[in-house]
Amino acid sequence: MSHGRIMLALSAVVALLFAGSLVTGVADVSPWESLRALVIDDGTPLPLVMREIRLPRAILGVLVGASLGLSGAAMQGLLRNPLAEPGLIGVSGMGALGAVLSIQTGLVGAFALALPTAALAGACLGAVLVFFLAGRGSGTLPLILAGVALSSLAGALTSLALNLSPNPFAASEIVFWMMGSLADRSFEHVAMAAPLMLLGCAALLTTGRSLEALTLGEDAAASMGVDLRRLRLVLVGGVAAAVGAATAVAGAVGFVGLVVPHLLRGAVGGRPARLLPASALGGAALVLAADIAVRLILPGRDLKLGVLMALIGAPVFLHLIWRMRGEP
Amino acid sequence: MTRTFALLLALIAGPAQTAPAAAAQRVVSMNLCTDQLAMLLAAPGQLVSVSPLASDPVSSVMAEQAKAYSANSGLAEDIYLLKPDLVLAGAFTGRATVAMLERLGIPVAIFPPAASIADVRQGMLDMGRALGREPQAEAMVADFDARLSGLASGPGHASRPTAAAYAANGYNPGRSSLSGEIIEAAGFHNLAGDLGMETAGFVPLEALVMADPDLVITGDSYGYTTRAEEILRHPALARLTGGRQPMEDRDWICGLPSVLDAVERLGAARQEVGR
Numbered sequence: 304m305s306h307g308r309i310m311l312a313l314s315a316v317v318a319l320l321f322a323g324s325l326v327t328g329v330a331d332v333s334p335w336e337s338l339r340a341l342v343i344d345d346g347t348p349l350p351l352v353m354r355e356i357r358l359p360r361a362i363l364g365v366l367v368g369a370s371l372g373l374s375g376a377a378m379q380g381l382l383r384n385p386l387a388e389p390g391l392i393g394v395s396g397m398g399a400l401g402a403v404l405s406i407q408t409g410l411v412g413a414f415a416l417a418l419p420t421a422a423l424a425g426a427c428l429g430a431v432l433v434f435f436l437a438g439r440g441s442g443t444l445p446l447i448l449a450g451v452a453l454s455s456l457a458g459a460l461t462s463l464a465l466n467l468s469p470n471p472f473a474a475s476e477i478v479f480w481m482m483g484s485l486a487d488r489s490f491e492h493v494a495m496a497a498p499l500m501l502l503g504c505a506a507l508l509t510t511g512r513s514l515e516a517l518t519l520g521e522d523a524a525a526s527m528g529v530d531l532r533r534l535r536l537v538l539v540g541g542v543a544a545a546v547g548a549a550t551a552v553a554g555a556v557g558f559v560g561l562v563v564p565h566l567l568r569g570a571v572g573g574r575p576a577r578l579l580p581a582s583a584l585g586g587a588a589l590v591l592a593a594d595i596a597v598r599l600i601l602p603g604r605d606l607k608l609g610v611l612m613a614l615i616g617a618p619v620f621l622h623l624i625w626r627m628r629g630e631p
Numbered sequence: 632m633t634r635t636f637a638l639l640l641a642l643i644a645g646p647a648q649t650a651p652a653a654a655a656q657r658v659v660s661m662n663l664c665t666d667q668l669a670m671l672l673a674a675p676g677q678l679v680s681v682s683p684l685a686s687d688p689v690s691s692v693m694a695e696q697a698k699a700y701s702a703n704s705g706l707a708e709d710i711y712l713l714k715p716d717l718v719l720a721g722a723f724t725g726r727a728t729v730a731m732l733e734r735l736g737i738p739v740a741i742f743p744p745a746a747s748i749a750d751v752r753q754g755m756l757d758m759g760r761a762l763g764r765e766p767q768a769e770a771m772v773a774d775f776d777a778r779l780s781g782l783a784s785g786p787g788h789a790s791r792p793t794a795a796a797y798a799a800n801g802y803n804p805g806r807s808s809l810s811g812e813i814i815e816a817a818g819f820h821n822l823a824g825d826l827g828m829e830t831a832g833f834v835p836l837e838a839l840v841m842a843d844p845d846l847v848i849t850g851d852s853y854g855y856t857t858r859a860e861e862i863l864r865h866p867a868l869a870r871l872t873g874g875r876q877p878m879e880d881r882d883w884i885c886g887l888p889s890v891l892d893a894v895e896r897l898g899a900a901r902q903e904v905g906r
Contacts, residue, residue, distance in 0.1 A: 330841045348843045348871075355867035356837050406857065472799045472859035479858060487801070487836045489865050603835040 313584035320591035324361040370545035372586015375560015380514035390557025393453030398550035401425020423547030482609030483554030503545030511576030558616020654763025655717035662721030664885035707731040745886025792845035795822035799859040817897030
């Protein structure tokens, strides 16, 4: 299949799942009626449900999924390691920590974009730490170990911050920040996170050509005129913005950036410049599908997205480790 | 465990182990609800210590009065050093602490949380018996009954508008709960019943919006923004056509005479939305 047709097929899947997300919910109404209520306000509560609850949820599903899928593909391109994934190596966890700290310190009240900005700062710190600790182009083991250490630390500090809160509801939020959910989000969340996610994704999409050169090795890439320092800077910034803003509104949803590039790499012939946009669409499709599934499995109970993603992602992860065993 | 259970049974039947000839002289309470009920019923000087929550105005309706008592940490060590001859605990107060105190030979009276208005009355009588203040407790119950029947016979009960409690994370205490009975005593039809929620649970925002109740009862009192309470500011909730009535947890979480204030406030809200 040509690249254009793959992109077209993925877009169609995303569009279909977007519509599916819009018609999935606890309210017992037909899909046609739901979609009609999206455009025609007949004074019943249904248009309110469609426009203020389901539409922002579906939009966030697309944006969060695209951010995570794209970030995974870009990080894997830079580190030349298929296990690099924002959730696994602690970037999402650090983003969640930043978000929680901004909530607990009251920084969120200071200015409108405080929450995603704090999450961005956390994710940026996480990405820099992992890149620094794992070294570039080095083996899988340092990367995974650095990721394990960082995500445990971020998780522990998030729990600590929430347990220290005088608010009795704070401790119950640990699950949200670690597992992620899109339940009952509003357009306020879309407005807050969308600009940063789009900015991050745009930055990551520009790195395709450089990542392509990097597949030949760092020296070869440098001789082809790729500025490696600039590439790293753009990539860390892009990942931090996309993952940070996604985490600020949806919590830390893991494995999207692992599963999607893994599934699509073969279809795009392993070329990063093609894998990046394909992974963005694939991520959107996967998160939309997972978010539909959590609502079908346990209607109205807010089963966390991360639970489902781990069920899908962990086997892929194990499979990758199995294939890489014996390598240094 | 069996012992705790036996104690609980004993309490439901009437706290036999706390009915010595002489009433307890040094009573320590370690649960927010027993704190407040004991403050209302104890003889002067009889209650020596309450839990720290009792003096927290966010959690307690008797924060001012509670300042007159020393606060205990709720740990066995601290409570033992207060040399109590009776400890008041909730059914879910640290089991290990309660078991430890019993091993140390301190009588512990355990009060289950009130799950209905009948439980509120029973709790008052049980507390009266535990403290040797039966006459005061009976007077309190009589006042309670008189005021409740006054509230229940208010005008406008022919129409029962629908009300829904909606707290942080979409929490709803359910129909068969103290809050549920308070909503019904105020002349409302409780949406929790329509949603099939007999006991406590979480209501998806979508289900609440679709039901479009005449009144949404929310609390938002703990301060310190949290994600859990964010849902109470969701635009869809703000755009509902029904009324909105604030009700903080402290107003109806414990089986106290003041739950009737909650009935009264909701009754006033019913007059408002009924028009």
